[in-house]
């Protein structure tokens with residue numbers, strides 16, 4: 222299904238706003254918030270100039286063609302000429318496009334900041350209500366601080382005990398030689414007394430996880446530490462994560478955990494699968510690809526991860542960013558290895574519809590620059606506008622020596638990222 226709003230020539234006008242410091246996320250309205258922000262820079266958007274919902278194996282390719290046609294019919298005024306200025310498409314793709322629906326939105330208004338420069342882009346019919354005069358106002362501060370009251374949690378598709386059994390079954394299948402790694406996930410349901418304001422969640426996540434990418438697309442909100450792929454001109458970059466260690470409040474205990482984690486053979490094995498899958502899929506499109514020999518440790522408030530930053534130069538005839546995302550997804554950070562066997566096992570035993578969790582989420586502009594992360598550490602607001610319900614997700618890489626109880630504890634530590642942001 223696809224809808225292309227507006228039949229008249231579109232006017233896409235980017236206006237420089239100079240050096241502003243105010244928080245981009247505070248500009249968002251409560252309805253239809255779109256965001257991709259890290260360290261105070263990035264893009265926020267609202268309103269819909271066009272929207273595409275698509276499912277099936279060629280969803281990302283369809284979205285790429287659709288946005289190219291949309292841009293070709295637009296009259297663009299863009300004196301800023303930075304990645305993210307001019308026409309922008311936000312997207313949140315299903316983890317498994319054969320089972321889920323991917324959502325793409327061209328916002329009516331985008332507020333962007335990069336390298337200290339701020340701009341606003343408005344899209345609409347010439348002289349229409351969403352035209353270049355659109356006011357960018359700040360919402361009242363209390364909107365982000367409004368209490369949501371008590372939170373109550375319930376099992377998602379699979380309860381915790383059953384999920385441990387699912388992990389044990391996966392370990393047996395790995396031991397039988399069917400595959401090397403599979404990522405298994407679970408969800409929990411949360412209901413609040415009062416409506417969940419997406420801006421409240423986004424502001425709290427961005428403040429607590431400044432090294433992560435805080436995102437919102439069509440009711441899926443989170444702060445992901447994992448960059449699937451970015452493209453800036455001919456340069457592609459990725460931050461591959463896999464392998465997770467716990468944190469302790471006491472500094473001495475935390476140092477002990479950090480040392481054990483850095484030397485953990487199990488976590489290094491999990492990481493190797495993920496980095497190999499990304500590098501193998503990306504290399505054919507690149508003239509060169511720098512892949513670190515050893516991962517580094519990324520420390521977050523709730524967990525620590527093994528991380529590898531990959532960088533390459535695209536071949537001149539390379540495809541667009543959405544096609545590249547399609548080529549690399551799912552890496553073994555969210556699927557497994559080999560990919561086909563892992564996806565088949567996830568469909569067979571996970572017992573949950575992932576929807577857009579663990580799928581690519583981010584943005585692409587009319588030049589083909591953009592950033593897509595993996596939708597991790599996230600909540601899907603399920604109650605509609607003004608709703609007080611959400612689904613939270615977390616998954617873990619399972620290898621031959623995984624212990625189901627330890628993996629359950631790992632999902633709990635990952636879920637804590639959004640839970641802390643929800644709590645008063």
Ligand SMILES: C=C(O[C@H]1C=CC=C(C(=O)O)[C@@H]1O)C(=O)O
Pocket residue numbers: 404406447462463464465491526553554555579597598614615616617618619635
């Ligand atoms: C699948 C998730 O995390 C991935 C990213 C980092 C570390 C992971 C791990 O150690 O299992 C996962 O591969 C999730 O957070 O839901």
